[in-house]
Amino acid sequence: MSKKLINLYDLEPGMKVAETILNDYGSIIISEGTILDDHLIKKIQKHNLYKINIIEDVKLSSNEINQSFQNSYNEDIEYTKEILHSLSENKGIDDKKVKKVVESVIKMSNEKRDIVRCIKQIKNVDEYTYTHCINVSLLSMLIGKWLKYSSEKIQTLVQAALLHDIGKIKVPLEILNKPGKLTNYEYEEIKKHAVYGYRMIEKESGISKDVCLAVLMHHEREDGSGYPTGAKGDKIHEFAKIISVADIFDAMTSNRVYRERESPFEVFEMMEEKTLGELDVKAVSAFLNNIASYYIGDYVKLNSGDTGEIIYINQRHVSKPIVKVSDKYIDLTVNKDLKIVEII
Ligand SMILES: [Fe+2]
Numbered sequence: 001m002s003k004k005l006i007n008l009y010d011l012e013p014g015m016k017v018a019e020t021i022l023n024d025y026g027s028i029i030i031s032e033g034t035i036l037d038d039h040l041i042k043k044i045q046k047h048n049l050y051k052i053n054i055i056e057d058v059k060l061s062s063n064e065i066n067q068s069f070q071n072s073y074n075e076d077i078e079y080t081k082e083i084l085h086s087l088s089e090n091k092g093i094d095d096k097k098v099k100k101v102v103e104s105v106i107k108m109s110n111e112k113r114d115i116v117r118c119i120k121q122i123k124n125v126d127e128y129t130y131t132h133c134i135n136v137s138l139l140s141m142l143i144g145k146w147l148k149y150s151s152e153k154i155q156t157l158v159q160a161a162l163l164h165d166i167g168k169i170k171v172p173l174e175i176l177n178k179p180g181k182l183t184n185y186e187y188e189e190i191k192k193h194a195v196y197g198y199r200m201i202e203k204e205s206g207i208s209k210d211v212c213l214a215v216l217m218h219h220e221r222e223d224g225s226g227y228p229t230g231a232k233g234d235k236i237h238e239f240a241k242i243i244s245v246a247d248i249f250d251a252m253t254s255n256r257v258y259r260e261r262e263s264p265f266e267v268f269e270m271m272e273e274k275t276l277g278e279l280d281v282k283a284v285s286a287f288l289n290n291i292a293s294y295y296i297g298d299y300v301k302l303n304s305g306d307t308g309e310i311i312y313i314n315q316r317h318v319s320k321p322i323v324k325v326s327d328k329y330i331d332l333t334v335n336k337d338l339k340i341v342e343i344i
Pocket of ligand 1: 164165193218219
């Protein structure tokens with residue numbers, strides 16, 4: 001495998017990066033082995049570099065880049081749609097399709113950057129329910145990997161994540177998609193989806209007890225403030241703790257009928273606060289410490305209206321990175337009034 005130094009303006013999509021590229025702060029912008037696409041090339045060109053090493057004789061055609069990831073992602077959403085439809089028609093759970101989606105989600109684990117970017121991008125889709133199931137599966141899988149789970153355990157975790165919200169098919173659509181504030185009655189109806197989901201799968205032979213419990217408990221909180229039973233701490237299934245983190249992140253960063261999406265950094269901030277009581281510290285730390293690095297080099301808008309580049313993320317305050325605005329370095333841990341409101 002030979003390397004070749006190449007001028008930044010001669011980079012083309014499909015080329016493979018031979019050495020990890022760092023910014024001035026020592027944060028990784030692009031890891032070794034990454035296949036470049038237009039977005040990544042623009043990101044590199046904004047830095048003070050002249051040339052980078054690429055691997056000679058590797059160049060994927062533009063259709064090959066991300067294509068396979070995007071295809072499996074879209075296919076999984078279609079399968080999820082079919083799984084939920086057959087459940088809503090009382091035809092039971094389609095084991096084969098569930099297995100297929102779980103396998104496909106796990107196969108995508110090598111494309112971590114694609115997963116994070118895909119989840120960053122697909123925020124305007126109408127088909128929220130199906131996309132949400134896949135996003136939560138992908139994010140739960142990543143957290144499982146970051147927690148060094150065995151492959152068997154990850155498989156069960158992904159199955160639980162895929163099915164976590166199936167109980168929602170029994171909640172009336174006008175409540176589920178209601179714009180504006182819910183009445184107490186409506187909120188109680190929505191809360192029932194955890195038990196509905198559990199009942200729908202508890203008698204299925206191909207589904208383990210772990211999956212059933214994770215579905216039942218994915219809205220429980222460490223301090224007992226969750227539902228349906230108000231279980232606390234170690235009484236909550238470990239898969240449910242992971243799915244909670246993935247679920248909150250995807251739900252809050254998506255556009256919904258009743259509210260605008262939040263920037264990932266606002267959600268990170270909320271999560272850092274929630275680990276003090278509601279969310280599991282291990283699951284949140286694994287998620288935040290690992291996912292944050294994918295945002296280094298991204299351009300963001302601050303609540304002051306300024307735009308700048310994320311150049312450093314402090315592991316202890318993932319929600320408050322250092323942002324370079326023109327030639328000033330703004331440390332959000334110090335400038336407490338400033339926030340990232342949008343990734344641009
Ligand atoms: Fe849920």
